[in-house]
Structures are given as structure tokens and as C-alpha cells.
Amino acid sequence: MALFSIGGRALSDELWSPIWLTIQLAGITTFTLLIVGIPIAWWLAWSTSRWREVVGAIVALPLVLPPTVLGFYILVALGPQGLGGWFGHLAGVRSFAFTFEGLILGSVISSLPFMVQPVRNSFEAMGRRPLEVAATLRASPWDRFVTIALPLALPGLLTGAVLTFAHTIGEFGVILMIGGNIPGETRVLSIAVYDFVETLRWREAHILSVGMLVFSFVVILLVSLLARKSKGRAL
Amino acid sequence: MHHLKIVAVILAMVAPAMAARPANAAQANVAVAANFTDAANEIQAVFARSTGHEAVLSFGATGQLYTQISQGAPFDVFLAADDERPALAVSEGYGVDGSVFTYAIGQLVLYSADASGVVGAETLRAGAFQKLAIANPSTAPYGRAAVEAMKALGAFDSLETKIVHGQSIAQAFQFVETGNAELGFVALGQVSQMGSGSRWIVPQEYYGPIKQDAVLLKRGEDNEAAIAFLEFLKSEEATAIIRKFGYEAGL
Numbered sequence: 411m412a413l414f415s416i417g418g419r420a421l422s423d424e425l426w427s428p429i430w431l432t433i434q435l436a437g438i439t440t441f442t443l444l445i446v447g448i449p450i451a452w453w454l455a456w457s458t459s460r461w462r463e464v465v466g467a468i469v470a471l472p473l474v475l476p477p478t479v480l481g482f483y484i485l486v487a488l489g490p491q492g493l494g495g496w497f498g499h500l501a502g503v504r505s506f507a508f509t510f511e512g513l514i515l516g517s518v519i520s521s522l523p524f525m526v527q528p529v530r531n532s533f534e535a536m537g538r539r540p541l542e543v544a545a546t547l548r549a550s551p552w553d554r555f556v557t558i559a560l561p562l563a564l565p566g567l568l569t570g571a572v573l574t575f576a577h578t579i580g581e582f583g584v585i586l587m588i589g590g591n592i593p594g595e596t597r598v599l600s601i602a603v604y605d606f607v608e609t610l611r612w613r614e615a616h617i618l619s620v621g622m623l624v625f626s627f628v629v630i631l632l633v634s635l636l637a638r639k640s641k642g643r644a645l
Numbered sequence: 646m647h648h649l650k651i652v653a654v655i656l657a658m659v660a661p662a663m664a665a666r667p668a669n670a671a672q673a674n675v676a677v678a679a680n681f682t683d684a685a686n687e688i689q690a691v692f693a694r695s696t697g698h699e700a701v702l703s704f705g706a707t708g709q710l711y712t713q714i715s716q717g718a719p720f721d722v723f724l725a726a727d728d729e730r731p732a733l734a735v736s737e738g739y740g741v742d743g744s745v746f747t748y749a750i751g752q753l754v755l756y757s758a759d760a761s762g763v764v765g766a767e768t769l770r771a772g773a774f775q776k777l778a779i780a781n782p783s784t785a786p787y788g789r790a791a792v793e794a795m796k797a798l799g800a801f802d803s804l805e806t807k808i809v810h811g812q813s814i815a816q817a818f819q820f821v822e823t824g825n826a827e828l829g830f831v832a833l834g835q836v837s838q839m840g841s842g843s844r845w846i847v848p849q850e851y852y853g854p855i856k857q858d859a860v861l862l863k864r865g866e867d868n869e870a871a872i873a874f875l876e877f878l879k880s881e882e883a884t885a886i887i888r889k890f891g892y893e894a895g896l
Contacts, residue, residue, distance in 0.1 A: 490824040507825040508809045571788030608709045609783045
């Protein structure tokens with residue numbers, strides 16, 4: 411699969427496989443978190459429960475916890491003695507560690523705040539007023555959510571999606587602990603770079619790293635542009 | 646003023662600890678191949694007691710440690726899990742010429758945390774398991790030995806899709822201990838002191854001998870503790886510990 415070439419030399423499968431795997435992982439994680447994260451962000455924005463900030467703090471935990479702590483608990487949870495073994499029994503596998511599905515779970519947990527925070531912020535910035543106006547016009551709750559709230563929160567959704575995608579691509583510690591470094595299954599970009607560096611194959615490490623550098627710069631730029639745009643809207 | 650007070654408090658806490666060390670005690674940083682972790686910890690304690698010097702241990706896969714050394718990591722001594730990297734260290738100018746010696750000969754073990762998980766070579770051939778943990782063959786000599794053994798047993802092709810890589814032999818062992826992999830190739834030195842699980846010591850004819858060499862690194866050339874540590878490694882006291890963990894030593 412030599413779609414691109416660098417310095418006249420085609421990129422080998424050894425390089426392509428982790429790139430493609432990482433894009434898949436980030437894409438699926440972002441999609442999953444859009445579905446899981448929006449309701450959580452909505453609840454955090456509007457709930458009057460006294461548990462609101464407790465839940466908010468739990469959601470934010472992956473921002474502060476060392477990846478090794480997350481990786482440790484996820485490894486135990488995925489294993490035969492944990493939930494992974496329980497579900498695995500149904501699916502006929504022993505453990506979800508060392509599987510692509512296991513990586514998705516790990517990434518969803520560790521990227522949760524990157525989706526929920528920006529979305530919650532834009533729900534809160536929007537305020538209750540647009541929804542109340544729509545309610546007086548007899549829009550149903552679902553209608554209000556889909557036609558008013560989501561479009562108004564679009565910058566937050568985009569920021570959350572971009573950050574989640576980017577953070578998953580940059581994820582390293584958790585995957586190192588639960589992945590098992592299997593080509594085509596769990597050897598993602600960051601692990602491949604680590605491996606190439608450790609085995610002194612710096613040409614390959616450079617190719618992947620330069621790509622990551624450019625990608626990360628574009629992401630940060632994109633997020634700041636989105637943030638400007640959403641500020642413009644709020645005014 | 647406030648900062649000075651904090652510094653004073655910290656000094657007051659640290660000073661007794663510093664004073665407790667013998668006046669001529671030195672410290673050496675030792676890079677240790679992960680398979681040798683348990684034995685090295687025990688040797689370190691005895692070494693400290695009998696010489697007063699301190700050996701600070703860092704663990705990793707041999708290949709990882711070598712990469713770090715080649716990038717100027719502050720190690721004085723390197724205990725590898727093969728005889729290639731120490732020789733390479735000397736020829737590349739990181740190691741001291743003439744300081745290389747074999748401190749242990751390791752043995753490869755097929756291990757399961759389950760008491761009936763491993764019977765012998767037939768366990769591999771039967772393939773009645775989902776995951777087999779090995780150390781990364783490109784950085785860990787025991788990982789490479791595991792691949793050699795599977796190939797020699799004619800089981801590699803059928804097992805290839807079940808293999809998961811630990812970054813070092815320590816992670817491979819952890820994958821088996823947590824039950825995430827049913828089986829793993831580890832070092833006898835990691836499991837010899839354990840009463841539980843089941844193991845099959847892979848016969849030596851199935852893989853190239855795991856000669857574990859030590860080398861004095863250039864940074865430790867004049868370090869009293871580093872030189873003493875390597876000498877101690879050859880002593881009767883140390884080789885007894887090494888043998889206890891299931892290595893051959895003191896040959």
C-alpha cells in the first residue's frame with residue numbers, strides 16, 4: 411500500500427499499518443464519545459442535582475490521573491477476573507486486553523473529558539433562554555435539543571471531536587499497558603515510534619514523528635480558530 | 646526569607662540520612678536486564694551491607710537499556726541479558742575494554758499462572774489457548790529465544806497470531822500473572838522462587854544459549870562503587886544468589 415512516498419522511498423506496511431490503525435481507533439473513539447459524551451455534557455450543564463460537580467470531577471479525572479494508573483485499572487477490568495472476562499465469556503474470549511476493542515474502551519475513558527468539557531461549556535454558554543423561547547412555541551424537548559441546542563453548541567461539539575480525535579492519536583501510556591504491541595491490532599502510532607526508537611531504527615521513527623508533529627500543529631491551530639469563532643457567536 | 650526556612654527544614658531532614666553513609670561510600674547506577682530483577686535486588690542488598698557502597702538499579706529490556714546508554718544515559722554498569730550488547734558497547738566506545746564477563750546463563754521457561762496450564766511442548770503444539778505472552782524479540786533476548794524455541798518446535802506458524810509482546814520480560818510475565826494471557830515465555834529467574842502456577846523449562850537445544858554478560862561503562866570507569874559491584878558479582882556470595890534464582894553462574 412504505497413500511496414505516499416517520502417524521499418522517493420515508498421512507505422512500507424510496517425509504517426502504514428500503525429498509521430491506519432491509529433486513524434481507525436481515533437475515529438471510532440470520537441464517534442463513540444459523541445454518543446456517550448453529549449448526554450453527559452447536557453446533564454452536567456443543566457442538572458440541579460447536588461451530585462453534579464461530583465460527576466463532573468469523575469469525568470475530569472483522566473485529565474489528572476497518570477496514564478499508568480488508568481492503564482492499571484483498565485488492564486485489571488479487561489482481564490479474566492474483571493468485567494472483560496465476564497463479557498468475554500459471552501463472546502468466547504478470555505480477556506479484552508490485547509484487542510482493538512480493549513483499546514477503544516481505554517481510549518474512550520481516557521479521552522472522556524476532552525469531549526465532555528467543551529460540549530458542556532458551549533451548552534452553558536448558550537443559556538436556557540433559546541430553549542425556553544422554543545418551548546413557548548410548542549417545540550417538543552427532543553425538537554428543542556436537535557434543532558436549537560445542538561446547532562448552537564456546534565463549535566463546542568467540533569472542538570470536542572477534534573480534541574478527542576487528536577488526544578486518542580497521541581495516547582501512549584494506557585495503550586502501552588493494555589495493548590501488547592500486536593501489529594495490525596494494537597500497535598498504534600505512538601507505540602510504533604517507541605519501538606523504532608528503542609531498536610535504533612531512527613529513520614522510521616523520524617518519518618512517523620514528523621507526521622505527528624505536523625498533524626498536532628494543525629489540530630491546535632484548528633481548535634484555536636474554532637474557539638475564536640465560538641467567541642464571535644456568543645457576542 | 647520564607648523560602649530559606651523551607652530549605653533549612655529540608656536540609657535538616659536530609660542531612661542525617663546523608664551522614665549515615667560511610668565516609669568512603671560511593672554510588673553506582675546499574676542498568677539491569679528485566680529478567681534479572683529479583684536476583685539483582687537481593688544482590689544489591691547484600692552488596693550494600695558488605696561494602697557500604699550503593700548500587701542504584703534501573704530495569705528494562707536489554708535493547709531499550711542499550712539505546713539509552715548509547716544516548717548518554719547516566720549508567721556506570723550494564724547487566725545485559727545477552728552477550729551481544731555488552732560486546733557492542735565496547736566496540737562502539739560506551740564500554741570499558743576487557744571488563745566484559747558472563748555473570749549468568751539464563752533459562753527459558755514456558756509459564757502459566759494456572760497450576761495445570763503448562764504440561765510441556767505438547768501444550769504449545771495443542772494450542773488450546775488464546776494469548777501467549779513473550780518479551781519483544783527485537784529488544785529482549787528472552788523474547789528472541791522464545792521465537793527460536795517455537796520455531797524449533799515447529800509451532801511458530803500456528804501460534805504467531807496468538808503472540809502478544811511485552812515491552813520487557815517483566816511485562817510479559819505480568820500479562821501472564823494478571824491472567825490476560827494464559828501462557829508466557831519468561832525467564833526461570835522470574836518464577837523459580839514461586840510456589841504457584843505451572844512451568845516447563847524449555848530444553849536448551851531449542852534456542853541459542855542466553856549468556857548474560859556484564860560490562861563496565863565508560864562513565865563508571867573511575868567509579869569505585871561500579872568496579873566493586875562488578876567484582877562482587879563474581880564473588881561466591883553473589884553467584885550463590887544467582888544460582889538460587891535458577892541461573893547458571895560462577896563457571
